[in-house]
Amino acid sequence: xxxxxxxxxxxxxxxxxxxxxxxxxxxxxxxxxxxxxxxxxxxxxxxxxxxxxxxxxxxxxxxxxxxxxxxxxxxxxxxxxxxxxxxxxxxxxxxxxxxxxxxxxxxxxxxxxxxxxxxxxxxxxxxxxxxxxxxxxxxxxxxxxxxxxxxxxxxxxxxxxxxxxxxxxxxxxxxxxxxxxxxxxxxxxxxxxxxxxxxxxxxxxxxxxxxxxxxxxxxxxxxxxxxxxxxxxxxxxxxxxxxxxxxxxxxxxxxxxxxxxxxxxxxxxxxxxxxxxxxxxxxxxxxxxxxxxxxxxxxxxxxxxxxxxxxxxxxxxxxxxxxxxxxxxxxxxxxxxxxxxxxxxxxxxxxxxxxxxxxxxxxxx
Amino acid sequence: xxxxxxxxxxxxxxxxxxxxxxxxxxxxxxxxxxxxxxxxxxxxxxxxxxxxxxxxxxxxxxxxxxxxxxxxxxxxxxxxxxxxxxxxxxxxxxxxxxxxxxxxxxxxxxxxxxxxxxxxxxxxxxxxxxxxxxxxxxxxxxxxxxxxxxxxxxxxxxxxxxxxxxxxxxxxxxxxxxxxxxxxxxxxxxxxxxxxxxxxxxxxxxxxxxxxxxxxxxxxxxxxxxxxxxxxxxxxxxxxxxxxxxxxxxxxxxxxxxxxxxxxxxxxxxxxxxxxxxxxxxxxxxxxxxxxxxxxxxxxxxxxxxxxxxxxxxxxxxxxxxxxxxxxxxxxxxxxxxxxxxxxxxxxxxxxxxxxxxxxxxxxxxxxxxxxxxxxxxxxxxxxxxxxxxxxxxxxxxxxxxxxxxxxxxxxxxxxxxxxxxxxxxxxxxxxxxxxxxxxxxxxxxxxxxxxxxxxxxxxxxxxxxxxxxxxxxxxxxxxxxxxxxxxx
Numbered sequence: 001x002x003x004x005x006x007x008x009x010x011x012x013x014x015x016x017x018x019x020x021x022x023x024x025x026x027x028x029x030x031x032x033x034x035x036x037x038x039x040x041x042x043x044x045x046x047x048x049x050x051x052x053x054x055x056x057x058x059x060x061x062x063x064x065x066x067x068x069x070x071x072x073x074x075x076x077x078x079x080x081x082x083x084x085x086x087x088x089x090x091x092x093x094x095x096x097x098x099x100x101x102x103x104x105x106x107x108x109x110x111x112x113x114x115x116x117x118x119x120x121x122x123x124x125x126x127x128x129x130x131x132x133x134x135x136x137x138x139x140x141x142x143x144x145x146x147x148x149x150x151x152x153x154x155x156x157x158x159x160x161x162x163x164x165x166x167x168x169x170x171x172x173x174x175x176x177x178x179x180x181x182x183x184x185x186x187x188x189x190x191x192x193x194x195x196x197x198x199x200x201x202x203x204x205x206x207x208x209x210x211x212x213x214x215x216x217x218x219x220x221x222x223x224x225x226x227x228x229x230x231x232x233x234x235x236x237x238x239x240x241x242x243x244x245x246x247x248x249x250x251x252x253x254x255x256x257x258x259x260x261x262x263x264x265x266x267x268x269x270x271x272x273x274x275x276x277x278x279x280x281x282x283x284x285x286x287x288x289x290x291x292x293x294x295x296x297x298x299x300x301x302x303x304x305x306x307x308x309x310x311x312x313x314x315x316x317x318x319x320x321x322x323x324x325x326x327x328x329x330x331x332x333x334x335x336x337x338x339x340x341x342x343x344x345x346x347x348x349x350x351x352x353x354x355x356x357x358x359x360x361x362x363x364x365x
Numbered sequence: 366x367x368x369x370x371x372x373x374x375x376x377x378x379x380x381x382x383x384x385x386x387x388x389x390x391x392x393x394x395x396x397x398x399x400x401x402x403x404x405x406x407x408x409x410x411x412x413x414x415x416x417x418x419x420x421x422x423x424x425x426x427x428x429x430x431x432x433x434x435x436x437x438x439x440x441x442x443x444x445x446x447x448x449x450x451x452x453x454x455x456x457x458x459x460x461x462x463x464x465x466x467x468x469x470x471x472x473x474x475x476x477x478x479x480x481x482x483x484x485x486x487x488x489x490x491x492x493x494x495x496x497x498x499x500x501x502x503x504x505x506x507x508x509x510x511x512x513x514x515x516x517x518x519x520x521x522x523x524x525x526x527x528x529x530x531x532x533x534x535x536x537x538x539x540x541x542x543x544x545x546x547x548x549x550x551x552x553x554x555x556x557x558x559x560x561x562x563x564x565x566x567x568x569x570x571x572x573x574x575x576x577x578x579x580x581x582x583x584x585x586x587x588x589x590x591x592x593x594x595x596x597x598x599x600x601x602x603x604x605x606x607x608x609x610x611x612x613x614x615x616x617x618x619x620x621x622x623x624x625x626x627x628x629x630x631x632x633x634x635x636x637x638x639x640x641x642x643x644x645x646x647x648x649x650x651x652x653x654x655x656x657x658x659x660x661x662x663x664x665x666x667x668x669x670x671x672x673x674x675x676x677x678x679x680x681x682x683x684x685x686x687x688x689x690x691x692x693x694x695x696x697x698x699x700x701x702x703x704x705x706x707x708x709x710x711x712x713x714x715x716x717x718x719x720x721x722x723x724x725x726x727x728x729x730x731x732x733x734x735x736x737x738x739x740x741x742x743x744x745x746x747x748x749x750x751x752x753x754x755x756x757x758x759x760x761x762x763x764x765x766x767x768x769x770x771x772x773x774x775x776x777x778x779x780x781x782x783x784x785x786x787x788x789x790x791x792x793x794x795x796x797x798x799x800x801x802x803x804x805x806x807x808x809x810x811x812x813x814x815x816x817x818x819x820x821x822x823x824x825x826x827x828x829x830x831x832x833x834x835x836x837x838x839x840x841x842x843x844x845x846x847x848x849x850x851x852x853x854x
Contacts, residue, residue, distance in 0.1 A: 011818065110788060114676045118786075126785045130792040130799075137803045144802040145795065148816035265681050275791045 003302040005139040005291070007206050010213035012143030014220030015150045016284060020196040021052065021224035022157075023281035024102045026250040027109060027274060029193050030232040034243035036186035042232045044187045048194040049225035051343060056221055058350045059200045060214055063207065065354065070205035072295040075349065078356050085296055087349060091202065092292040094341040096309060098196065099285035100316045101331055103127070106278045109248055114271065120318075127282060128310065134283040135290060135306055139206055142287065146280055156273045161230055163266055164253035167238040192335035195342025197221075199284055201350075202291045250274065286313075383411040383477050390415050390473075393464055400467075403431065408440040411477035415463075420470040422489035425452065430472060430485060443479040450474075454486035468543070492517060498600035498622065500765065505642035510600040515547055515619040521602040522549060522615070530554065536567060538581070542574035546581070547617040554612045556843035559807050563614050563627060578618035578625050585616075585627060586806050592770055595806040597626035597633050604638050612844025628809035628842040631801070632826055634766040640829055648829040656827060658760035659767070663774045665757035666703050667782030667790050669750070673699045675786035687749070694744040700783035702746055706754040707779070709736065711772075714758075813841035 008016075025045060033041030066074050075084040107123055115122065134142045200207070209217065235249040246252040251274070254267035286309050293305030320326050387402045394400050399419035405412045412434060416426065429451040434441070437449060447455065458466055463473050463482060470488025475481075495517065497503075498510030511518045519533055534548045546567060550560055563585070570584050578598070586595040597613070599605050600622050605615050608626045616625040626633075635655055640648035672680055673688065680688070695702055713732035717725040740746040761771050774797065781793045804811040814822030819840050824830040838844050 009817070114679060114787060116678070118675070122785060123788065126789040126792045130796045133796050134799050137799055141799060141803045144810070144812070144816040145799040147818055148798055148802070148812065149795070265679065268679050271679070271787070272791065275788055276795070279792060279795050 003136055003138060003290075003306070005203075005206050005302075007208040008140055008143040008203070010207075010209045010216045011220075012140070012147055013200070013203075013207050013209070014217040015146045016143060017056070017197065017200070017217065017221040018150070018224040019146060019153075019277060019280045020199060020284055021049070021221055022228055023277040024105055025193055025228045026231050026277075027248050028105050029190060030235045030249040031244055031247045032190060033186055033232065034236055036189060037182045039236055039240075040183050041186055042229060042236060043183055044190060045194075045225070045229050045232055047187060048191065049228070052194060052197040053218070053221060053225065055197050055342065055347055055350075056200065056218065058347060058354075059197075059204070060217075061354055062350055063204060063209070066204075068205060070295075071201040073205075074353060078353060079349075087345060088292045088295040090341045090345055091198065092289055092296060094195070094198070094338050095202075095285045095288040095292060096312050096316070097335055097338050098192070099282055099289070099309075099313055100320065101192065101335055102278065102281055102285065103313075103317055104320060104331065106274065109251070109274065113248070113251065124314070124317075127279065130279055131283045131286055132306065132310065134279075135286050139203060139287065142283060149276055149280070153273065153276060156269055157227055159266075160250055160254055160270050160273065161227070161234065164231070164234040164238065167253050168234070189332055189336060191339040191343065192331070195339050196284075198342040198346045199288045201346055202288045286310075383413045383475070386475065387413055387415060390463060390467065394467070405431075405435050407435075407437065410441045412441060412446065413475055414472050415467060416472040416487075417467060417470065420488055420490050421472060422487045425487045425489070426472060429487070430474070441476065443476055443481045443483070446474060446476070446483060450483070450485055452485045452487060456484045456486075458482050458484045465543070490514075495521060501599070501601050501604070501638060503638050503642065506638055507601070507603045509602065511602060511605075511617075511622040511624055513620050513622055515545055515617050518602075518617050518622075518624065519547065519549075522606060522609075522617075525602060525606040526551070526609075534564075536564070538567060538570050538572065539575040540571075540573050542576065544575040545619040546575070547619075549609065549615040549617060551609050551612070554610065554838075554845055555614060556612060556845060559612075559614055559628065559843060562807060563616065567616075575618060576620065578616065578621040578623045581616065581618060581625060585625070588804060588806075591804060592773060593631075593801060593804055593811060594634070594767065594770060595629055595804065595811065597629040598623050598766070599626065600624070601638060607641070608633070611839050612842070628807040629811075630809060630813050630841050631767075631811055632814065632822075632841075634764050635827075636825070641832075645829045645831050649827070652827050652829060655763045658763035659771060662757050662761040662763075662771050664778055664790060664794070665760070666707065666753055666775060667778035667780075667793075668787070669753045669782075670699050670703055670779060671782035671786045671790055674783060688747075691747040691749050695747050695750075696745070699750070700779075702750050703754060703779060706746055706750055707758075707776070710754060710758050807842065809842035814839075 029045075030041070033044050035041075037044065062071070062074070072084055072088065075087060103123075107120070110123065111118065134145065231250060231253070235246075235253050236243050238253050239246050250270045251267060254270040286306070289309040290302055290305035293308055294300070294302055297304065320330055383404060387404070391400050391402070397417075399417050401414075401416055401418040403414040414426075414430065433449040433451060434446060437445065439445070447457075454471075456466075456471075458473075460482065462484070466484040467473055469486070470490075471484040471486045474483040474485065492514040493512045495509040495512055497508040501510075502508075509521065511521060523531065528551070530551045530553050532550055532552050536546055536548070537543045538546050548560065548563055548567070566585050567581070570581070572580070572584070575581060582594075582596045582598070583589040588595070597608065599608075602624075605624050605626060609615055613626045613628060616627070618625070635652060637651070640651065673692070677685060677688075692699065692702075697705065709732070713728060716728045716732075720728060737746075737751055741748050741751060757775060761768055761775070764771070778790060778793055781789045785792070798812070801811050802816055810817060813819060814826055821837050822839050822841050824835050825839075
């Protein structure tokens with residue numbers, strides 16, 4: 001099995017980032033944020049998205065300095081093989097743990113909302129073959145498929161936001177309900193829901209961005225961030241003091257207007273959106289895992305990365321899914337530590353790389 | 366029928382022995398009943414004519430060949446015969462080309478005192494006159510269609526391009542049929558690499574016979590096992606001409622009214638010739654309807670079955686009550702019920718295609734009215750299932766060129782819907798579109814210009830803009846890019 005990852009363009013990268021920044025933040029997260037930080041909880045995505053956009057800016061700087069090189073080769077050149085291996089092992093762990101978290105969240109949602117009598121296998125049978133196929137077909141094909149689904153994704157998302165406005169029944173004060181300490185605590189507790197942006201470092205050499213097209217990437221990433229914040233605010237304002245009782249944000253804001261005119265139930269539309277996001281998000285995580293695996297195990301080809309990714313995923317999922325309490329503990333206690341990878345390790349290494357490059361030039365002069 | 370193995374040619378080095386040579390040619394052609402020979406003896410020189418009377422013009426033979434030669438008074442030489450023949454296609458051929466020329470409808474002439482052989486093409490067979498093709502009728506626009514005769518097809522294209530850019534190149538495919546295949550393109554518009562690749566792929570084909578252009582369809586693709594159609598096909602010269610203007614290569618196959626075009630993208634089947642002969646806003650509306658129809662055709666039965674089996678709780682109550690009322694008496698499971706109705710429809714479709722028109726109509730009445738109505742009344746099938754399958758099957762034919770693929774997908778998605786529900790259906794759709802995205806033929810992505818998204822090509826995509834706005838050449842595939850409309854015009 002030969003897996004060839006051909007290059008992607010600015011639009012495809014931007015759409016991938018749109019999906020990455022969006023996907024698992026519109027389902028359970030808003031409810032948890034309200035639970036921990038009350039109405040000010042929406043500041044958490046605002047702050048953490050600002051960090052993510054900052055990481056994207058760092059990536060842009062690195063990409064301009066090393067246009068055709070992979071992040072791994074740049075790392076190895078400046079810090080040596082061992083440092084590169086450590087960074088990529090951390091990335092590898094981050095991607096698989098995020099995949100497990102995403103699967104957990106969507107599994108609980110689907111089982112509760114539309115698959116009342118079904119077990120875990122039906123989800124694995126539905127998700128894994130599609131996700132594996134996307135990974136096997138390569139990065140460009142995956143990017144094109146996401147590009148194809150992007151217009152319906154945007155239309156459905158905007159539709160959900162518009163319909164969500166109908167759910168606002170009363171004026172609710174947005175600020176000064178919780179304490180700043182609560183906000184900080186909520187941010188740290190749910191930091192693991194963010195940081196997906198480091199996927200760009202895994203595909204650094206496979207991204208071809210023409211001059212002037214960076215604005216496409218930044219626009220799409222920013223648009224996703226704004227949309228997530230808008231949906232979070234909409235949800236909190238719609239349900240106000242009972243937000244913590246409604247775990248599935250995007251679905252819940254649509255549920256308020258279940259029967260809409262002659263159309264019928266419109267909340268099914270948000271369900272379709274969540275399903276599409278879940279597939280793409282999982283595929284990106286698995287791709288990230290596979291590419292990181294290749295940099296760690298240099299003598300093994302990409303297919304081993306894919307097999308290893310699936311095996312680890314299945315084992316962890318099986319261990320966690322059979323016990324819901326363990327799954328919650330995993331998401332709120334273990335996983336936040338992995339956020340060190342996107343918010344500390346990778347940015348720190350990136351900044352040092354930029355600095356070293358400058359010092360090298362100074363040495364040369 | 367002549368069975369000639371590949372590489373088997375006629376070898377007769379002693380052509381002077383006329384009777385023996387005729388005997389050998391006949392033997393090589395298995396003394397077939399349509400092999401004819403005539404011998405004239407003039408001043409001691411024997412002149413022999415060998416031809417197939419089934420595919421040659423007898424009138425031309427007697428008036429342009431036989432009479433002038435038999436009326437010649439002096440001793441005949443090979444050069445005299447060349448002068449006497451009143452025909453256009455006269456060639457001097459080698460002995461090993463004799464059989465091939467006879468089989469192509471030529472009269473082979475040889476003399477007892479010369480080793481040279483003459484071949485005169487007087488091929489004639491009954492051909493159909495160009496008429497409106499049944500596969501692509503139009504409300505407005507030209508109605509003529511290609512025929513089985515490649516010469517007529519060349520004429521139909523030549524009439525549309527009074528330009529020295531139009532090129533026709535010929536080669537033969539099939540060891541037994543030796544079918545003439547014409548490659549046509551517009552020089553200066555087409556990317557020469559595509560022409561080269563088409564020739565390479567055609568020459569690489571090793572097959573005993575090509576009886577229709579559909580034989581070449583899969584052989585021209587680099588993923589022949591794919592479910593996807595990767596070669597364009599049309600019976601209408603105006604469509605082929607339009608595609609050639611965009612830089613595509615047309616492949617005309619003798620004995621086939623279907624002309625192939627490459628490179629091919631899915632969008633081509635979404636377009637219809639009527640779109641170009643009607644108001645552009647109406648065309649846009651029609652294209653939207655076609656996309657929705659294809660979506661319904663592929664997903665309709667699968668979604669219905671998934672909602673019934675897995676997600677009945679997300680159905681609005683009044684729909685749920687209607688469906689529950691209708692299905693409670695049905696003895697089959699919903700999946701078996703839908704599958705049964707789908708197969709019944711497929712059987713009726715097959716029968717109506719193969720039976721004469723008057724019987725086909727009777728079968729449709731029996732199938733649709735009697736079987737359907739009685740089935741519902743007997744409680745074997747439910748009305749909602751009949752409606753869902755009927756809508757899906759009708760929607761399938763909004764893009765008839767894709768009906769085969771869509772039918773297969775319909776059954777696949779029915780199975781997915783019944784076993785995995787909504788999650789599986791959307792996953793199946795992503796899987797299929799991801800697969801379609803991985804297909805490239807002649808370097809052209811199958812789903813271009815949708816993915817990769819090419820804005821300029823989408824002017825004739827789902828949206829259709831006026832002709833004067835479509836200035837540039839398509840960028841979905843390789844061609845010599847140029848503006849189609851002068852900026853000043």
